[in-house]
Amino acid sequence: MDQGQEWNVGLLSLLKQERFLIVALAAGFVAYSVEHSVLQAGKTASLIAAAVLIGIIILASTRVAHHAEVLARKVGDPYGTMILTLSAVAVEVLILAIMMGNTSSPTLVRDTIYAAVMLDINGILGLAALLGGLRHGEQPYNDDSSRTYSVMILTAMSISMIVPEFIPGDRWHYYSAFTICAMIALYAVFLKMQVGPHSYFFSYTYPRAKPATGGETPKEEAEHESATISIGIILVGVLIIGFLAEFMSTLMNAGLEGSGAPLTLMAVVVAAISAAPEILTALRAALRNRMQSVVNIAMGASLSTVILTVPVMESIALYSGQPFVMAMTPVQTVMVAVTLIAAAINLNDGQTNAIEGMTHFVLFATFVMLTALGL
Secondary structure, three states: OOHHHHHHHHHHHHHHHOHHHHHHHHHHHHHHHHHHHHHHOOHHHHHHHHHHHHHHHHHHHHHHHHHHHHHHHHHOOOHHHHHHHHHHHHHHHHHHHHHHOOOOOOOHHHHHHHHHHHHHHHHHHHHHHHHHHHHHOOEEOOHHHHHHHHHHHHHHHHHHHOHHHHOOHHHHHHHHHHHHHHHHHHHHHHHHHHHOOOHHHHOOOOOOOOOOOOOOOHHHHHHOOOHHHHHHHHHHHHHHHHHHHHHHHHHHHHHHOOOOOOOOHHHHHHHHHHHHHHHHHHHHHHHOOOHHHHHHHHHHHHHHHHHHHHHHHHHHHHHHOOOOOOOOOHHHHHHHHHHHHHHHHHOOOOEEOHHHHHHHHHHHHHHHHHHHOOO
C-alpha cells in the first residue's frame, strides 16, 4: 500500500471514529435552516427539537472527552486529570455563556454551579464508589487529594456563593472584582501544587494490571492515537458544541416559557451535558479499581467548575453592568454543606466502599427530588 492509499485509509478511519462530531456538525446546519419553522410550530416542537440537540451535544461531548482522555493517558496523573476536568469545564462555560445571552434568568450561573457540584460529588463519586465497592470492596486512593479538593471547594463556594448574600446591592461590582481575583489566586496556587512538588497528592500507585491475552492496556491504546489530532478534535468539538448550544438554548427557552417547569431545569441541563462524559470515565475507572481517578475527576471537576466558571461569568457581569444572583438559597446552602461534610468524613481514610458511595448517591437523589419540587 503506497503513502497516498495509507493516508486515505487513515482519513476514512478517522471520519468513522468521529461520526458523532460529523452528525453534530450536520445537526447544526439543519438547526440553522429550520430554527424559525420549529419555533413557529409551537412549544412542543421546540422542546422536542431542544431534547434532540441535547442528545447530540452529549454525543459530541463524549468525543471531546475521549480525546481529552487520550491526552490524559499519554501524560499521566496529575496532568491527565487536569486535562479531563478542564475540557469538561470549557464545554460548560461555553454553553453557560451562550445560554446567558438567551435567557433573562439572573440565577442561571449560580444554579448551574450548584447542580454541577451535586452531579460531580454526589452523582459521579457516589455512583462510582457504590458500584466499585460492590465489585471490589474497599478501594484505595491518596487521601491527600480528597482533603485538598474538599477544603478548596468549601473555600471557593463560600467566597463566591455564600458571602454575596451579605453584600449590599450598590457595592456588588467591588465584591465581584474581588471574587475574580480570589478565584484566580486560589487556582494559581492549586495548579502549582497539582503539577509541582506536591503532585504526588493527586496520584496513587496501583499494581500493574495484566491485560487479557492479545489485549492492550488503556495506556498502550492511547499511544496509537496522535496527540496533535486529539488536540485539534477537542478544539473543533468545543466549537461545534457551542454552535449547537446556541440553537438548543433558544428552542428550550421557547418551549419552557410559561410551562411552569422548575426554574433550575436549564441549569441542570447545562451541568448534565458537561458531566455526561465524566460519568462514563469515572465508572470505568471505578470498575477497574482505580478510585484515585474517580476522586480526581469528581472532586477536580467540582473545584474547576467553581473556581474557573465564577471569574469568567463575573467578568461578563462587570462588562455588561448586570450582576448575577450568586448567593445560594437556604436549601442549596444546606445541601452543599451536607455534601461537603459527608465528603470530608467519607474521603478521610484513603479507602472508599459501597456504603460511602450509597450515602452520596442518596444525597444526589435528594437533589433530584428538590429540583423536581422547584426548590
